[in-house]
Amino acid sequence: MTDSALKHSQLVMPADLSETRQLGPWLAQLLPNNNDLQEKLELALHELCVNVIEHAIKGPGSIQINATVDNQTVVIETFDSGDPVDLDNIKEPNPDEPQVRGYGLMIIKQLVDSFTYQRLEGTNKWAMSASIRPTNSINSH
Amino acid sequence: MNIETFAKSDQQSDVSITGRLDALEAPELRKVLEGLLSNGSRQFIIDLTNVDFVDSAGLAALVKTMKDARSLGGDVALVKPLNKNAMRVFELTRFDKVFEMLDANPSKPQQIDSPKIGNQ
Numbered sequence: 443m444t445d446s447a448l449k450h451s452q453l454v455m456p457a458d459l460s461e462t463r464q465l466g467p468w469l470a471q472l473l474p475n476n477n478d479l480q481e482k483l484e485l486a487l488h489e490l491c492v493n494v495i496e497h498a499i500k501g502p503g504s505i506q507i508n509a510t511v512d513n514q515t516v517v518i519e520t521f522d523s524g525d526p527v528d529l530d531n532i533k534e535p536n537p538d539e540p541q542v543r544g545y546g547l548m549i550i551k552q553l554v555d556s557f558t559y560q561r562l563e564g565t566n567k568w569a570m571s572a573s574i575r576p577t578n579s580i581n582s583h
Numbered sequence: 584m585n586i587e588t589f590a591k592s593d594q595q596s597d598v599s600i601t602g603r604l605d606a607l608e609a610p611e612l613r614k615v616l617e618g619l620l621s622n623g624s625r626q627f628i629i630d631l632t633n634v635d636f637v638d639s640a641g642l643a644a645l646v647k648t649m650k651d652a653r654s655l656g657g658d659v660a661l662v663k664p665l666n667k668n669a670m671r672v673f674e675l676t677r678f679d680k681v682f683e684m685l686d687a688n689p690s691k692p693q694q695i696d697s698p699k700i701g702n703q
Contacts, residue, residue, distance in 0.1 A: 459607045466636075481668040488638055492606045537677045542647050545639040545676045552675050 449511040457495045457503040457522070462488050472509055473516065479572060486553040487518060489546040490568055498524025498566055517571045526561045584608040586615050594657070596624040601633040604641030604669075612641070616648040625657025631664040632687040637672045649682065662687050 453468050455461045466484045473480045487507070494505055499522055506521040535544050551557050554570040561567075584602040591597055596619045604612065619627070627648065631637070649659040660683040664670050673679040 459605075462605070462607070482671075485636075485638065485668070485671060488605070492638065492640065496606075535676070540646060540650075540678065540681050542643045542650065543639070545642065545672075549639055549672060549675050 447513050449509075451509045451511075453507045453509075455491065455505045455507060457499040457501070457505060457524075459492065459495060462491050462495075465491065468507075472511060473574075476574060479516070479574065482553045483516065483518065483570075483572060486550045486557075486570060487520075489550050490520060490570070493546045494520065494522050494524060494566070494568075498522055498527060500524065511574070514574055515571055516574060517569065519567060519569045522566050523564055524566060527559060527566060529559060584611065586612060588615065588619060590624075593623055595626040595628075597628045597630065599630040599632075603636040604631070604634050604644070605636060605638040606640035609640040609644040613644040613647065616644065617651075620648065620651055620655070625652055625655050627652060627657070627659040628662065628685070629659060630662040630687075631669065632662050634664045634669045635666045637664070637669045639672060639676070642672050642676065642678060645682070646678065658683070660685055 449472065451468070451472050453464065455464060465487050466480075469480045469484050469487070473483070491505055491507075499505075503522065503524060508519045508521075510517045532547060533544070535541055535548055547557075550570065554572045557568070557570045559566070559568050584600060584604060587599045589597040589599075598616070598619070600612065602608070616627070629645065629648075645659065645661065652659050661673075662685045665687050670679070673682070673684070
């Protein structure tokens, strides 16, 4: 892979729900020839940013979003200085017991190939990656 | 998002939504649906034909209404969005199996009694 095949983009988004409307157009610029992946990543990134705004930042702040695209993979990382997330305390919804909220992370996991969280010196880092292959399918983890 | 509601009878309301049904818009939809429930509506047909994006917060507004309506002896049926992107959240959460999902039928004549709420 040559360096010219790599594409980088960054979006710094105020922690406000109305700002999530930027995500679709930003991803459309990043992945202009892959509408299906673009739509899946918009939903995944939208769910993540709404969670960060509502449950981690909970007030003024911002989310830094970095994307790297090569010929095969798109990697998106978000950084915020909100409250740390305790993944052990987040229960996965039970499909047999429909509940009103709590589906965000479950949705994201099914839309991307990998999805990770790290707490780094006061910063939350989430990372998701997805294959750019046209046959990219929804995976459950 | 645009929401229109039509009273079909004392207990039945049709609700038509267009645009994005996301975390930003869900509180408004919830307010409208809670108003209909408190006015006596129990059976809802919510038309999502022209909705182009649904997130988990938008889904939550629909699920809350379904749970409230069912607890009062009613129910909520959804007309499927034409846009597959808007349908995705129902499939990923399996709520496409929990709600009664009706196929969109653009050629079907709409029976409209009287618009009660028009909301931008």
